[in-house]
Amino acid sequence: xxxxxxxxxxxxxxxxxxxxxxxxxxxxxxxxxxxxxxxxxxxxxxxxxxxxxxxxxxxxxxxxxxxxxxxxxxxxxxxxxxxxxxxxxxxxxxxxxxxxxxxxxxxxx
Amino acid sequence: xxxxxxxxxxxxxxxxxxxxxxxxxxxxxxxxxxxxxxxxxxxxxxxxxxxxxxxxxxxxxxxxxxxxxxxxxxxxxxxxxxxxxxxxxxxxxxxxxxxxxxxxxxxxxxxxxx
Numbered sequence: 035x036x037x038x039x040x041x042x043x044x045x046x047x048x049x050x051x052x053x054x055x056x057x058x059x060x061x062x063x064x065x066x067x068x069x070x071x072x073x074x075x076x077x078x079x080x081x082x083x084x085x086x087x088x089x090x091x092x093x094x095x096x097x098x099x100x101x102x103x104x105x106x107x108x109x110x111x112x113x114x115x116x117x118x119x120x121x122x123x124x125x126x127x128x129x130x131x132x133x134x135x136x137x138x139x140x141x142x143x
Numbered sequence: 144x145x146x147x148x149x150x151x152x153x154x155x156x157x158x159x160x161x162x163x164x165x166x167x168x169x170x171x172x173x174x175x176x177x178x179x180x181x182x183x184x185x186x187x188x189x190x191x192x193x194x195x196x197x198x199x200x201x202x203x204x205x206x207x208x209x210x211x212x213x214x215x216x217x218x219x220x221x222x223x224x225x226x227x228x229x230x231x232x233x234x235x236x237x238x239x240x241x242x243x244x245x246x247x248x249x250x251x252x253x254x255x256x257x
Contacts, residue, residue, distance in 0.1 A: 038185070064243070067245070067246075069248075075250070075251075076233060076248040076249060076250050076251055077186070077233070077248045078248070079245050079246075079247065082245060121185065121186070123185075123186075125243075129243055130188060130191070130201070131176075131186075131188070131246060132185075133178075133185030133186040133187075134185050135183065135184060135185045136185065
């Protein structure tokens with residue numbers, strides 16, 4: 035079967051660093067995506083990993099280990115506006131995206 | 144600016160009625176997708192298209208249909224709306240062939256079936 039696991043909720047403090055983990059078991063692998071979704075809005079693209087290692091984009095970084103079926107999204111210098119759901123999605127062998135249920139991040143002052 | 148739009152943004156309908164949700168993108172993307180999002184579930188794929196006249200069933204396609212007569216539009220039709228189809232519906236598009244590329248999402252349609 036195909037499965038993507040990520041924590042349901044996380045809480046962090048403004049200015050801190052938070053790591054959101056994602057583990058996956060899928061039929062084939064053609065890349066992993068992270069999306070941000072604010073309440074009542076559309077998912078917006080954050081990052082894409084297809085090779086092992088770290089991709090850095092400003093305050094956000096994403097890591098992938100294909101052998102472990104594992105990724106994380108690292109958010110630095112947290113701001114209140116980072117309060118949102120973070121969706122992990124894997125593109126499988128047929129190029130369709132399979133989404134996790136999302137991690138709701140609450141940033142507290 | 145190029146964009147992807149959905150209409151209506153909110154819709155209330157009755158059980159048994161036919162409903163069509165519109166999706167329009169001006170990026171000239173080959174690939175278009177329809178998802179539904181429900182509490183406790185990730186985004187689930189309903190139907191998708193890799194080009195004009197091409198349509199394919201996704202994970203949760205029962206009770207839904209799509210047609211692709213041009214590059215810009217992929218309308219989603221609920222043939223006979225059911226309460227289980229109350230959900231938020233997102234359309235997405237991507238550029239590369241056969242479903243590859245990053246998917247960009249429209250603003251969503253909130254559908255309530257009474």
